[in-house]
Amino acid sequence: xxxxxxxxxxxxxPALVTGAIAFLFFRExxxxxxxxxxxxxxxxxxKESFPLRLQAYERMSLFLERIKPxxxxxxxxxxxxxxxxxxxxxxxTIEQEFEHNLTQQIYVSDQCWSIILAAKNATIQLIRxxxxxxxxxxxxxxxxxxxxxxxxxxxPSNAALSFIKEEVGEMW
Numbered sequence: 001x002x003x004x005x006x007x008x009x010x011x012x013x014p015a016l017v018t019g020a021i022a023f024l025f026f027r028e029x030x031x032x033x034x035x036x037x038x039x040x041x042x043x044x045x046x047k048e049s050f051p052l053r054l055q056a057y058e059r060m061s062l063f064l065e066r067i068k069p070x071x072x073x074x075x076x077x078x079x080x081x082x083x084x085x086x087x088x089x090x091x092x093t094i095e096q097e098f099e100h101n102l103t104q105q106i107y108v109s110d111q112c113w114s115i116i117l118a119a120k121n122a123t124i125q126l127i128r129x130x131x132x133x134x135x136x137x138x139x140x141x142x143x144x145x146x147x148x149x150x151x152x153x154x155x156p157s158n159a160a161l162s163f164i165k166e167e168v169g170e171m172w
Contacts, residue, residue, distance in 0.1 A: 056107030
């Protein structure tokens with residue numbers, strides 16, 4: 001009986017060891033194959049999405065250029081001499097530009113989108129602050145106050161443009 005048990009163990013132990021090694025190698029092979037397929041899928045997706053992402057950064061750069069107060073003021077003329085009407089027109093123009101490019105947030109990083117939003121809001125605040133200035137009494141004076149304020153500091157969208165350039169540079 002002892003001899004039979006010993007013979008059984010002599011055949012069973014090597015078979016179990018071989019089975020365990022085969023299982024580990026097979027599991028490792030399946031995992032490597034899974035990772036390889038994921039890598040190939042991601043590589044193909046990046047190849048297809050890269051032009052879309054680049055186009056989104058281009059559109060957001062254009063948006064930031066268009067909402068720069070210097071550009072906005074030359075493109076948007078006052079319809080009357082009322083400063084509140086002109087303020088509302090400028091803000092509506094910025095909001096319309098923003099809504100036109102709203103879908104681009106899918107393709108840019110969250111940090112980049114936050115900076116773009118901050119630039120948009122800072123530009124709107126700049127316009128509102130200039131309108132509240134006691135020197136501002138007409139639409140033309142509002143234009144003058146905004147431009148004068150930008151002589152001392154850069155437009156809010158300049159920082160966002162710099163960030164976009166930096167982020168696109170990292171894509172290469």
